[in-house]
Every structure is written in C-alpha cells, then in structure tokens.
Amino acid sequence: MPIVLASVATFAIDGIDPRPVWVEVDIRPGLPAFHIVGLADAAVREARERVRAAILNSGFEFPARRITANLAPAHLRKVGPGFDAALAVGLLAASGQCSADALDRWAIFGELSLSGEVRECRGVLAVADGARRAGLAGLIVARERAGEAALVDGIEVAGVGDLRGIAALLDGGELPPPPAPAPVPGAGVVDADEPDLADVRGHELPLRALEIAAAGGHNLLLEGPPGSGKTMLARRLPALLPPLGREEALEVTRVHSVAGIGHRGGLAAARPFRAPHHTISPAGLVGGGSPPAPGEASLAHHGVLFLDELSEFSRPSLEALRQPIEDGAIVIVRGQLATRFPTRFTLVAATNPCPCGYAGSDRACRCGEHELARHRRRLSGPLLDRIDLLVTVARPSAAALAASPRTSSAAVRERVLAARERQHARLAGTSAHTNAQLDARLLRAHLRIGATARRALAQAYDGGGLSARGHDRVLRVARTIADLADRDAVGLDDLLQALALRAREATDEVLAA
Amino acid sequence: MSVSVGELACDACLRRSWLIARLAAHIELVWSARRGSAALLALDDAALVDALAGDRRGTIVGEYDRFDPAAARRRYAASDVVALCRCDPRYPAPLDDLPDAPAVLYVRGDLARFERAVADDCVAIVGARRASPYGLEQARGLGRGLAAAGLTVVSGMALGVDSAAHVGALEAEGVTIAVLACGPERPYPASKRQLHARIAAAGAVVAELPPGTPPRRWCFPARNRIIAALAQVLVVVEAGERSGSLITAGQAADLGREIAAVPGLVTAPLAAGTNALIADGAQLVRGPGDVLELLFGSAAAALDCGRSEERLGGLEPDLRALLERVGAGCDTVAALTVSEASVDATLAGLAQLELHGLVRRSAGGRYVATA
Numbered sequence: 115m116p117i118v119l120a121s122v123a124t125f126a127i128d129g130i131d132p133r134p135v136w137v138e139v140d141i142r143p144g145l146p147a148f149h150i151v152g153l154a155d156a157a158v159r160e161a162r163e164r165v166r167a168a169i170l171n172s173g174f175e176f177p178a179r180r181i182t183a184n185l186a187p188a189h190l191r192k193v194g195p196g197f198d199a200a201l202a203v204g205l206l207a208a209s210g211q212c213s214a215d216a217l218d219r220w221a222i223f224g225e226l227s228l229s230g231e232v233r234e235c236r237g238v239l240a241v242a243d244g245a246r247r248a249g250l251a252g253l254i255v256a257r258e259r260a261g262e263a264a265l266v267d268g269i270e271v272a273g274v275g276d277l278r279g280i281a282a283l284l285d286g287g288e289l290p291p292p293p294a295p296a297p298v299p300g301a302g303v304v305d306a307d308e309p310d311l312a313d314v315r316g317h318e319l320p321l322r323a324l325e326i327a328a329a330g331g332h333n334l335l336l337e338g339p340p341g342s343g344k345t346m347l348a349r350r351l352p353a354l355l356p357p358l359g360r361e362e363a364l365e366v367t368r369v370h371s372v373a374g375i376g377h378r379g380g381l382a383a384a385r386p387f388r389a390p391h392h393t394i395s396p397a398g399l400v401g402g403g404s405p406p407a408p409g410e411a412s413l414a415h416h417g418v419l420f421l422d423e424l425s426e427f428s429r430p431s432l433e434a435l436r437q438p439i440e441d442g443a444i445v446i447v448r449g450q451l452a453t454r455f456p457t458r459f460t461l462v463a464a465t466n467p468c469p470c471g472y473a474g475s476d477r478a479c480r481c482g483e484h485e486l487a488r489h490r491r492r493l494s495g496p497l498l499d500r501i502d503l504l505v506t507v508a509r510p511s512a513a514a515l516a517a518s519p520r521t522s523s524a525a526v527r528e529r530v531l532a533a534r535e536r537q538h539a540r541l542a543g544t545s546a547h548t549n550a551q552l553d554a555r556l557l558r559a560h561l562r563i564g565a566t567a568r569r570a571l572a573q574a575y576d577g578g579g580l581s582a583r584g585h586d587r588v589l590r591v592a593r594t595i596a597d598l599a600d601r602d603a604v605g606l607d608d609l610l611q612a613l614a615l616r617a618r619e620a621t622d623e624v625l626a627a
Numbered sequence: 628m629s630v631s632v633g634e635l636a637c638d639a640c641l642r643r644s645w646l647i648a649r650l651a652a653h654i655e656l657v658w659s660a661r662r663g664s665a666a667l668l669a670l671d672d673a674a675l676v677d678a679l680a681g682d683r684r685g686t687i688v689g690e691y692d693r694f695d696p697a698a699a700r701r702r703y704a705a706s707d708v709v710a711l712c713r714c715d716p717r718y719p720a721p722l723d724d725l726p727d728a729p730a731v732l733y734v735r736g737d738l739a740r741f742e743r744a745v746a747d748d749c750v751a752i753v754g755a756r757r758a759s760p761y762g763l764e765q766a767r768g769l770g771r772g773l774a775a776a777g778l779t780v781v782s783g784m785a786l787g788v789d790s791a792a793h794v795g796a797l798e799a800e801g802v803t804i805a806v807l808a809c810g811p812e813r814p815y816p817a818s819k820r821q822l823h824a825r826i827a828a829a830g831a832v833v834a835e836l837p838p839g840t841p842p843r844r845w846c847f848p849a850r851n852r853i854i855a856a857l858a859q860v861l862v863v864v865e866a867g868e869r870s871g872s873l874i875t876a877g878q879a880a881d882l883g884r885e886i887a888a889v890p891g892l893v894t895a896p897l898a899a900g901t902n903a904l905i906a907d908g909a910q911l912v913r914g915p916g917d918v919l920e921l922l923f924g925s926a927a928a929a930l931d932c933g934r935s936e937e938r939l940g941g942l943e944p945d946l947r948a949l950l951e952r953v954g955a956g957c958d959t960v961a962a963l964t965v966s967e968a969s970v971d972a973t974l975a976g977l978a979q980l981e982l983h984g985l986v987r988r989s990a991g992g993r994y995v996a997t998a
Contacts, residue, residue, distance in 0.1 A: 318960075611975050611978065
C-alpha cells in the first residue's frame with residue numbers, strides 16, 4: 115500500500131501577524147485513528163470531531179485507517195478553529211477524494227460546522243496578507259469574509275460556502291464570483307450617525323482644545339463636574355481627525371479583525387473610538403491573555419482612546435499605558451513568544467475635579483481630606499506627563515444653550531487637515547508625524563519662535579510655574595496653535611494660549627486644599 | 628542645637644505635660660459631654676487625675692510617679708524637638724495671658740529664631756479648611772504681605788486658609804509659626820508634609836502635646852487658644868456660620884487681642900462668619916495694609932504691599948478690562964469671553980495676566996485675582 119501524503123497551506127495568527135502553517139496529512143494502514151500533532155491547543159484538537167462529521171456529512175468518505183495530521187512548524191503554538199478547513203482538505207486530498215494539484219497555489223482558512231459548512235473566523239485580513247507575502251496565488255475563506263480578504267491586493271480570493279465547494283474548486287471548478295469591492299474609506303465620507311460639533315452649544319473653550327488636540331495629535335485631559343459634557347465632547351474628536359488613509363484603514367481593520375470586530379466585511383471607514391470602563395484590567399487595556407489578544411489601546415489604534423473617570427482606573431492599568439503611549443506599540447511576552455500590537459492613538463481622559471465632582475464649581479464639594487488626597491495621587495501619575503492639554507469643562511449657561519452652534523465638525527476638520535499638512539511638510543524625513551511626537555531634540559531643531567514669545571516662556575519658566583517637561587509641552591502645543599493659524603514662527607499669542615491650556619503640575623498642588 | 632535640652636524645661640512641667648498627653652483619651656470623653664470645658668486644663672495635676680482618671684486612677688498615679696524626665700528629654704531630643712517650659716524666661720510671654728497656659732511648649736525649629744519671632748509682632752491668620760479660591764488667595768496674599776513687612780504669621784497648618792497663609796509667608800521668605808494639635812514632629816494633615824518641613828526650616832512648628840501624641844478632637848480648640856494668645860491681631864479669612872475659626876476669634880477677644888476679618892459676598896455661606904464678625908465690630912481687612920494700620924496706625928498704610936496703580940500702569944486697556952472682570956468674580960473662561968471676542972483672545976489675555984502675577988489659575992480651571 116503506498117504512503118499517502120498531502121500538504122495544505124494555512125495560517126496561524128500571532129498577535130495581528132500571520133504565520134504560515136502547513137497541514138500535512140499522512141494516511142497509512144493500521145488501526146483506525148486520527149491524531150493531530152504540532153503544538154495544537156484544545157480548539158485545534160477538537161477539530162478531529164468536526165472534521166470527521168463535516169467530511170461524512172458532505173458525502174465524502176472518512177478513511178478507516180491510521181491518520182496523522184501534523185501542523186508545521188512544530189514550534190509555533192496553534193490556536194483556534196481556523197485550521198478545520200485545511201485539515202479536512204488535506205484529508206480529502208490524501209485519500210484521493212479531491213485533486214491535490216492546486217494545493218500549492220491556495221491557502222485555506224476557516225472553521226467547519228458538523229454539516230460541512232465553512233464558517234467565518236477572526237483575522238482573515240491578516241491571513242490574506244500572509245498569503246500574499248508567502249507568494250501564494252489565492253486564499254479560500256468563508257463567503258462572509260471574502261470581502262475582507264479581498265482588501266489585500268495581489269491575491270485571488272475565493273469565498274466558499276461549504277467543504278464540497280472547496281473540493282469542487284480544487285478539482286478545477288469555476289471560481290465563485292469575486293466579492294463586491296470594499297467601500298473606499300476616507301474621501302470625506304462621514305457616517306451620518308457620527309456625532310457632530312454642530313450639536314454642541316456653548317463649550318467654546320473645550321471645542322478649541324479639541325481642535326488643537328486633533329491638529330497636533332495631543333493627548334487631552336477634560337476636567338469638570340458630572341454632567342458637564344465631557345463624554346459628549348470626547349466622542350466628537352474622531353470626526354475632527356483627518357480621514358483614515360488606506361494603509362491606516364488596513365491596519366485598523368486588521369487589529370479589529372483579530373479581535374472579531376467586523377466592518378461589514380470591508381475596511382474600517384471611521385477612526386475608532388474606544389471607551390473602556392474604569393474597572394478594566396491592565397491586560398484588557400493594553401492587551402494580554404494566552405494567546406495574547408489586542409487590548410483597548412490597540413483597538414483604538416489610529417483613533418481615540420477615551421478614559422472616563424481617569425482617577426478610578428487602577429494604578430497598574432494606568433502604568434501599563436505608558437509604554438503604548440510612548441512607543442506607539444506594545445510587546446506582550448508569553449513564554450518564549452513575544453507578540454507586538456500597534457497602539458498609536460490620541461488619549462482623551464476625563465475626570466471630576468474631586469471624588470464628589472463639585473470642587474471649584476458652584477455647588478459645595480463634600481469630599482473628605484482622605485478622598486481628595488487619594489484622588490490627587492491617582493491623577494499625579496506618570497501618565498499625566500504624557501498629556502499636553504488640560505481643559506476645564508463647565509456646564510454651559512442657559513444663554514449658551516439657546517445660542518446657535520458656532521461651528522461644525524467639517525469646518526474644524528478642514529483647519530485640522532491644513533495644520534497637519536504644515537506639520538508633514540516641516541517634519542518630512544524625521545521620526546515624528548505630528549507636533550505631539552516632537553521630543554526635546556526635534557523641538558529645538560524644528561521650532562521657530564518669535565522673540566517676545568520666547569521671553570514670555572522664559573518668564574513663565576523662571577517664575578517657577580513650569581517644569582522642564584512642562585516647558586516642552588507648552589512649546590509643542592504652541593507650535594500646533596501656530597500651525598492652525600498658518601504661521602511659520604510661534605508668536606506671542608500662540609504661546610500665551612498654550613500656557614493657558616497647559617496641564618497642571620506638581621508645583622501647583624502646594625496650595626491645593 | 629547648642630542649648631542643652633535640660634536647661635529649658637523643668638521636671639515638674641514635663642511631668643504635667645506628660646500627664647495631659649496620658650489623659651488625652653479621658654479628656655476626649657469629658658470634652659464631648661461638656662462642650663468647651665476649658666477650665667479643665669487649668670486644674671493642677673492631682674485635681675486633673677481625680678477629675679478624669681476614674682477607675683484607672685491607680686495605674687495612672689503609678690505611671691505619674693515613675694515618670695522619668697531625663698528619659699523623656701532624651702526621647703524628645705531624638706525626634707528633633709525642644710521642650711520649653713513656662714518656668715524658662717524664653718517661654719513666650721503672651722501665653723501667660725491664658726488661664727490655662729500650656730506647661731510646656733514643644734518646638735521643632737531653631738529656638739533662637741522662635742524666640743525672636745514671638746517677640747516680634749505676630750498676626751494669626753485662620754479660616755475655613757474648605758476655602759474658596761478667593762479665600763485661599765486672600766490668605767496667601769495676607770501671609771505674604773505681612774511677612775514681607777517683618778511680621779510673624781501664626782496659623783494652624785490646617786488645609787485651606789491656614790496652609791495658604793503659611794505658604795504666603797514662606798513666599799515672602801518671612802517667618803511663620805505653625806501651632807499643631809498633635810506632637811510637633813508629626814505633619815498633620817499628612818498631605819502637608821512638605822509644608823511642615825518648610826515651616827520648621829524657616830520658622831517653627833510648635834505644639835502643646837509632646838512628640839508622639841496623635842491629635843484628638845479636643846486638641847483643636849485647645850490648639851486654637853494658643854494661636855489666639857500668640858498673636859496681637861487675629862485675621863479670619865472665610866468662615867461659615869458655625870466655624871471653628873469663630874471660636875478662635877472669641878478666645879482672642881477674651882484675651883484682649885484685636886479681631887479682624889476679610890469680607891466676602893453676603894450671599895456666600897463661607898463669608899457668613901466673617902461678615903458677622905465685621906458687623907460685630909471686627910476690623911475689615913482688604914489687604915495687608917489694613918492689618919498694618921490696625922497695629923501701627925495710619926502711617927503704616929504706606930507700607931501696603933497690595934496692588935498699586937504703578938503695577939497696573941503699563942497694562943493694555945483690554946487686559947485691564949479682563950483683570951477687572953476677574954476681580955469682579957467672573958472666573959471661568961466661558962464667563963470671561965464676552966460675546967464678540969474669541970476664546971483665543973481670552974486665553975491669551977489670562978495667560979498674560981498670569982505671567983504678570985495678577986491672576987492665578989486655581990482649582991476647577993477658575994481664575995482668581997491675586998491678593
């Protein structure tokens with residue numbers, strides 16, 4: 115009896131990166147058995163039962179012989195149900211029930227139902243990218259996910275409904291009709307549901323701060339009593355940012371795909387807005403678990419991460435955010451495996467001025483000293499060093515509520531785009547894309563500042579109200595304000611505004627009562 | 628410290644002081660039952676034990692007899708505190724006005740400086756713990772102005788007005804004395820640890836209770852009588868209707884000290900106490916000049932360190948108008964942005980005023996005119 119062997123290409127997901135995996139199936143005489151080897155987790159081992167039922171229910175024969183399936187390379191941990199379809203096809207090819215000729219051209223990725231249907235799996239976009247990079251001609255996935263896979267240029271995508279469909283395709287059958295082209299993101303298409311600045315009454319100061327944050331990519335802290343509109347304002351930031359470019363949209367979709375968030379089979383159209391609850395664990399916030407899954411910081415990649423009630427987040431959670439904010443990515447190490455997730459987001463944090471929320475407002479604060487101290491400790495962490503802008507949100511007056519809106523998201527976005535273009539032109543060839551990313555060295559190299567503005571800054575610094583770090587933060591924000599005003603050099607007005615919006619520093623706390 | 632501790636406090640006074648600390652919990656019980664039993668601390672040692680010790684009498688008398696003054700002095704010196712008793716000539720004379728003057732004053736800080744500071748004119752500044760930005764600013768400005776004029780600023784290092792007054796005095800590099808309700812080595816409230824160290828370095832932190840004693844409720848009014856006695860003038864900045872600061876003012880009045888108060892809006896709950904004091908005849912205080920005038924007569928008003936015309940002379944009309952609106956109580960950026968102007972202009976103007984030291988950004992993003 116000849117030894118039969120088939121090899122099928124598929125992919126494992128490591129973080130958001132695809133790793134090629136070959137499913138080798140060996141069938142030989144012996145007591146009937148079906149073994150899967152190659153560092154497979156429980157979901158993969160359970161594939162045996164699904165594959166057996168799917169093959170039988172699709173009208174094929176399940177060979178009553180000794181079957182060994184190997185997932186190579188053996189050192190890579192394989193997780194999840196995405197290998198089902200490749201296992202079944204390998205088995206059919208090895209037992210001569212379908213042609214093995216085309217197997218070197220296709221990658222196969224999908225879960226099987228007991229009836230033989232191919233089900234959608236997370237991470238299809240990453241897999242499609244992997245297939246292209248591995249030089250394969252095409253990818254076979256569940257019909258529902260074909261659109262997502264087709265976002266990757268340069269490979270053929272076949273969306274199939276069941277195992278019989280895959281077999282027919284490999285036997286030389288017709289390719290299913292190509293998936294509908296994904297909607298092109300950006301191009302000024304804005305979701306009608308997207309909250310707009312035109313709905314905002316009053317709040318001139320926070321609106322100005324949002325515009326500056328959007329233009330320079332600055333992290334922002336909103337401080338105000340409950341019900342003053344902090345969350346409402348934060349939700350409007352994504353729409354002020356420039357539309358996602360295609361590359362950015364692919365990155366966002368890929369992270370979301372791995373986390374099981376679909377974008378109607380197409381690319382992410384809008385910048386993500388993530389608002390995790392303050393009880394979130396560090397792993398939930400920056401990613402973790404086994405296998406490592408992306409956290410909220412990665413799901414907010416290229417968008418906005420909103421932390422409401424900042425002082426209520428656990429200290430470890432806030433500490434964990436430092437590296438992602440600093441590096442734009444987080445590396446999670448589990449065992450020998452290091453997984454990298456991208457985390458380039460704009461942080462918007464909101465907090466009450468004190469635990470009861472009414473310190474400094476028209477209502478009396480009823481917090482005890484202990485609560486106040488705890489609140490302040492929570493807010494004085496290293497995370498605050500990464501926040502450039504502080505703005506107070508007050509309940510708008512009745513007159514302001516009755517007034518007509520001053521602006522719209524589209525108008526602001528136009529100014530933001532122009533300011534971003536100025537930054538791109540100025541920062542071309544450096545590691546920074548926005549003013550918020552200017553470090554001390556780049557600041558010195560790329561900042562032109564008028565003499566009066568420089569004197570004012572020196573005065574503020576010598577007066578003791580600014581730390582060295584705060585000095586740089588003010589300069590970054592002033593640069594963005596000048597960009598919004600289309601000025602080459604930072605003027606006195608730009609600098610003064612930046613000073614008025616500066617984040618609080620430890621020295622301000624001497625008098626805190 | 629060059630002076631040996633043994634010379635400053637006699638055995639009898641140390642023993643009495645120890646006894647009061649030992650009976651602190653007992654006093655607490657009596658204190659809440661009979662409010663303000665100030666006469667208690669005037670009793671002699673034996674009467675104090677009889678009145679308070681109850682069935683622990685035997686134990687406490689035993690401990691009292693075994694009390695070792697020499698060991699206590701070593702303990703106090705180890706926590707960097709000097710014990711100064713009323714038998715010593717360096718003991719602050721104003722405290723002798725009290726019927727129940729503390730037997731021993733425990734001092735953290737340079738003793739010679741403390742002696743000079745209490746010999747100088749002392750002004751006490753007290754007020755609400757939960758003060759408004761306006762109150763904090765007034766307290767800080769008074770502390771700064773009076774310390775700059777060479778006066779000693781006395782307060783209790785509590786949150787709010789007390790701390791602001793100390794901070795102001797330290798800003799002027801003047802001398803300030805904090806009177807604590809617990810042992811002097813213990814920063815209370817704990818969040819004022821830095822302030823505690825700075826006051827000890829530039830002035831003195833003093834207390835009636837020996838090192839190691841935690842504060843109890845009765846210790847605060849007891850502490851307040853020392854503040855009232857040390858100062859010639861007591862200024863109240865922000866006090867509610869039933870504020871502890873009003874009790875201090877009453878104690879100061881009983882001792883024949885001058886009472887003064889900073890006025891507030893008649894509608895503000897935090898000004899109810901201070902406005903009532905003024906209605907009852909307390910000196911109205913608009914700035915350090917009014918206090919100086921109270922102490923030294925009208926000639927001293929020229930020493931006023933408050934805002935003068937020349938400080939505002941160079942100010943552009945727009946900024947001046949903005950400053951006037953802040954001074955009038957408009958404190959948020961939204962309220963300060965008049966309909967025509969943009970929020971940008973308001974922000975820039977406020978930052979400019981802040982650079983000039985004319986306004987300060989305070990809690991909740993509110994702006995307050997500096998005092």
